[in-house]
Amino acid sequence: MLEVKHLRFGYVPGKDIMKDVSFTIGKGEFIAVGGRNGCGKTTVTRLLMGLETPVEGTLYYKGDDITKLSPSERGRFIGYVFQQPDRQMFRPTVAEEVAFGPEQLGYTKSEVKEITEDALARTGISHLAKSYPPSLRRGEKQRVAIASALAMKSQILILDEPTSGQDGKETREMLILLEELRSAGLTIVLVTHDMEIIASHCTRAIIMGYGTKAFDGTPEELFTKRDDLYELGLTKxxxxxxxxxxxxxxxxxxxxxxxxxxxxxxxxx
Known part of the structure; x- marks a missing residue:
């Protein structure tokens, strides 16, 4: 679905924080992006979403070059859930927040209502439809952000540390939801420090290290065949x-x- 070729990027001109990063993302995968703090894992996902622009390299979606597409244009097929999801919410109710994307795509009022209700139901937050987003718990806010992505018919969902700051129950519920969405055909890309989540739920891990991609393979290969986990900021x-x-x-x-x-x-x- 998504192909990244030879990305190079730096926040300061002439000073790269990553170079020659290439990988592909296939339909239905559950991919972890990991590595030590500051290695560039969140930056990689921001480049995928179009929130940052690479100095060099190309991104393709289903064979089409999307390198110059804006975040709003990529939002038609890539959904992004920020580590602080309330930063991406600005409407007075959950239902209106989720409805925003379909409204911008030109759906009729009845179609928007149907799409919104379906997205709320799929994420288990129909009962919060009239709630004020900033008043929700963090896990609920993340579900609102996920529902907004579903309402846009996104094919890829990127989440930045969605389980940090949550208790065990909330984490389990979030992972169950993500597995359900993956079973329904959604591709999941998860930025995480949680090694147990990588081992138990992810089909693949992409590990960033020292300015480039250090590993790309299965969790089993990562945890049983690499002898540099500590250097990469990881543990078994x-x-x-x-x-x-x-x-x-x-x-x-x-x-x-x-x-x-x-x-x-x-x-x-």
Missing amino acids: PPCVELAQSVPGIGYCKSMKEFEERMMARREAL
């Missing part, structure tokens, strides 16, 4: 470390999977 999740300490258990992507394999081994003895 507990489920992987525990599984590696028990001969014959194999790679486990979650604590639940590790516990199930240990129970099966115990019952087999």
